[in-house]
Amino acid sequence: MNPIICALDTQDLNEAISWANGLRDKVGMVKLGLEFFAAHGPSGVREVAKCNVPIFLDLKLYDIPNTVARTVEAIKALDVEMLTLHISGGTKMLKEALSIVQGKKIKLIGVTVLTSMGNEDLSELGVAREAKSQVILLAKLAKKIGLHGVVCSALEAQEVRQECGKDFKIITPGIRMNRGHDDQKRTATPKEAINSGADYIVIGRPITESSNPASSAELILKSLTD
Numbered sequence: 001m002n003p004i005i006c007a008l009d010t011q012d013l014n015e016a017i018s019w020a021n022g023l024r025d026k027v028g029m030v031k032l033g034l035e036f037f038a039a040h041g042p043s044g045v046r047e048v049a050k051c052n053v054p055i056f057l058d059l060k061l062y063d064i065p066n067t068v069a070r071t072v073e074a075i076k077a078l079d080v081e082m083l084t085l086h087i088s089g090g091t092k093m094l095k096e097a098l099s100i101v102q103g104k105k106i107k108l109i110g111v112t113v114l115t116s117m118g119n120e121d122l123s124e125l126g127v128a129r130e131a132k133s134q135v136i137l138l139a140k141l142a143k144k145i146g147l148h149g150v151v152c153s154a155l156e157a158q159e160v161r162q163e164c165g166k167d168f169k170i171i172t173p174g175i176r177m178n179r180g181h182d183d184q185k186r187t188a189t190p191k192e193a194i195n196s197g198a199d200y201i202v203i204g205r206p207i208t209e210s211s212n213p214a215s216s217a218e219l220i221l222k223s224l225t226d
């Protein structure tokens with residue numbers, strides 16, 4: 001299985017389609033997020049799906065239970081593999097969302113602590129725990145409620161794997177090699193993430209801003225076995 005999920009972060013539909021076509025054989029999935037969805041909505045997702053590459057829809061839903069459930073209801077008609085929602089939306093929100101996708105192929109993935117945040121950012125929000133312990137707490141809650149997996153950084157992947165078991169999907173953004181951290185704080189290389197137990201590594205700008213996205217993805221894949 002190819003563990004690379006490339007984030008197609010753009011408002012340009014043609015650019016997203018061109019990336020999806022160019023990367024189809026080099027990645028396991030593509031990710032469409034808030035930027036793309038705000039610009040093109042469900043019809044844009046359907047257009048990218050025509051490129052025959054599995055889609056991870058990263059909308060990070062976070063609202064009252066009824067609103068999230070109705071949103072999941074609208075999204076479940078789309079041909080996507082996984083959809084994200086914030087675990088901090090709470091048990092009722094998560095359970096109601098799960099009940100909507102019961103028996104469907106779409107997997108609900110919980111966002112723990114954004115990889116752009118460090119301990120100081122959490123403390124500013126009144127969260128006394130360090131990022132790692134907050135991630136483990138949220139991942140265990142997600143597992144208990146029945147979510148299919150979580151988004152966390154590679155720095156927590158090993159502990160999440162130990163706590164949540166082998167069938168629980170672990171998806172790690174914040175992947176960096178040789179270009180600084182941008183706005184990410186909890187980062188790791190592709191190989192470190194996979195060695196820590198991640199099922200998938202989410203990589204956006206290091207691929208899409210390179211002069212040759214397909215060959216960058218190919219090199220990253222190769223780096224996993226070197």
Ligand SMILES: O=c1ccn([C@@H]2O[C@H](COP(=O)(O)O)[C@@H](O)[C@H]2O)c(=O)[nH]1
Binds near residue numbers: 009031033174175203
């Ligand atoms: O905690 C999170 C959750 C989601 N993301 C998303 O992943 C990609 C990362 O893109 P890069 O360009 O490789 O930084 C992006 O779409 C984020 O929305 C995340 O980074 N961290």
